[in-house]
Amino acid sequence: MIKTKLNFTNIEKEVELFDKTRLEKIKEMILKKTGQGNDFLGWVNWPSSFNNEEYKAMKISAENLRAEINYLLVIGIGGSYLGTRAADDMIKGLYSKDKVKLIYVGNTMSSTYISQLVEFLGDKEFGIVNISKSGTTTEPGMSFRVFEKLLVDKKGEDVAKKRIIAVTDAHKGALKKLADSKGYQTFTIPDDIGGRFSVFTPVGVYPLLVSGINIDNVFKGAKKAEKELLKNINNDAVKYAVSRYILHTDKNYKAEALVSYELQMQYFAEWWKQLFGESEGKDGKGLFPTSMIFSTDLHSLGQFIQEGTKGIIFETIIDVKTPQKDINVPSNKEDLDGLNYLTNKSFHEINSIALKGVIDAHVNSGSVPNIILEFDKMDDEMFGYAVYFFEIVVTYSGYLLDVNPFNQPGVEIYKNNMFKLLKKPGY
Numbered sequence: 001m002i003k004t005k006l007n008f009t010n011i012e013k014e015v016e017l018f019d020k021t022r023l024e025k026i027k028e029m030i031l032k033k034t035g036q037g038n039d040f041l042g043w044v045n046w047p048s049s050f051n052n053e054e055y056k057a058m059k060i061s062a063e064n065l066r067a068e069i070n071y072l073l074v075i076g077i078g079g080s081y082l083g084t085r086a087a088d089d090m091i092k093g094l095y096s097k098d099k100v101k102l103i104y105v106g107n108t109m110s111s112t113y114i115s116q117l118v119e120f121l122g123d124k125e126f127g128i129v130n131i132s133k134s135g136t137t138t139e140p141g142m143s144f145r146v147f148e149k150l151l152v153d154k155k156g157e158d159v160a161k162k163r164i165i166a167v168t169d170a171h172k173g174a175l176k177k178l179a180d181s182k183g184y185q186t187f188t189i190p191d192d193i194g195g196r197f198s199v200f201t202p203v204g205v206y207p208l209l210v211s212g213i214n215i216d217n218v219f220k221g222a223k224k225a226e227k228e229l230l231k232n233i234n235n236d237a238v239k240y241a242v243s244r245y246i247l248h249t250d251k252n253y254k255a256e257a258l259v260s261y262e263l264q265m266q267y268f269a270e271w272w273k274q275l276f277g278e279s280e281g282k283d284g285k286g287l288f289p290t291s292m293i294f295s296t297d298l299h300s301l302g303q304f305i306q307e308g309t310k311g312i313i314f315e316t317i318i319d320v321k322t323p324q325k326d327i328n329v330p331s332n333k334e335d336l337d338g339l340n341y342l343t344n345k346s347f348h349e350i351n352s353i354a355l356k357g358v359i360d361a362h363v364n365s366g367s368v369p370n371i372i373l374e375f376d377k378m379d380d381e382m383f384g385y386a387v388y389f390f391e392i393v394v395t396y397s398g399y400l401l402d403v404n405p406f407n408q409p410g411v412e413i414y415k416n417n418m419f420k421l422l423k424k425p426g427y
């Protein structure tokens, strides 16, 4: 479902000749769980071994909640919301008419955002899924206080109890304690799956079920990827991991931009940035992951890519072969805008031609290597496949760089400073 193409990189030979023994060792480290961070490899077999009983319970709960609400507040930060947002946008598109819409909160402490959301919710019917693996993260915790109170004030405790769900650790953390004491239904994030690898657990599954996404199809894609990418090194995920490693360590590139020509992939790229940024960026190593949406960014960052500082950034292009929908450019008798030459083509055809033209410009006159990732399509099954694909890539990438891909010690430093300044007890 994903093909890695290297025709525009100039490193095809190096990738082909890359040390296979090293890759075999990494594969064994993943399968036998012997590498750094090995207690966080629960995601590896999750698509084929997740807890079916909990999945059934989530389906029932989500269906009941869907019947009552029009908005679901997804409270969470980082890995506790990015995968959900990536899936919802990619699969449903940006103007879905579905009954339930997801609203993301808990990823900001902006007073304006929170206040405007309180005003927006007015007399709208909403529910809350509060997601935090640690159960102690400040940003979602603060937001939960606001919106839990809003719901209780508007609807009373009994209704709130039915409309508030917690997704958290099975035993520890403030959220688990809070949910148990108030009688909120809870679903569990497994101990051995970290935030940014958790979209197939209740973290993503619960809100996406409420949003009306077909999770069976998401798992179908994830299972296909598990089958194709886990047990051998001759696949497109490993090929992509090796390519970006060579561009980083041999060719000295410092940054990678994930590029898509589909606006609804913007949050997929945000999810990807977290996955790679937190997994690779440590011990003074790693590519800086950034993203662009074309054509939008061709009219801003495109200038820099074409003619700015060379040798720092390469592009990885997601080329979606079959769009969810297509539309023709209408013909017009007067042709005052001179666009009738396009009327025998659809938007997707023109977008695909633009992609080819841009690659040519960036690679040949801009000297920017382009890796191409061909996606068959952009739906639920593809989402499942793509998430697992990039999780495999980032694990190989981390182990190639000799870092632990599954921790994020740097994130703690800002938290400690903030707690000291806020005079949190114990800091």
Ligand code: PA5
Binding pocket: 077, 078, 079, 080, 131, 132, 133, 134, 135, 136, 137, 140, 194, 195, 196, 197, 278, 408
């Ligand atoms: O990848 C990670 O583990 C982090 O980005 C977390 O997802 C993020 O910090 C949120 O943590 P928590 O779910 O504990 O509130």
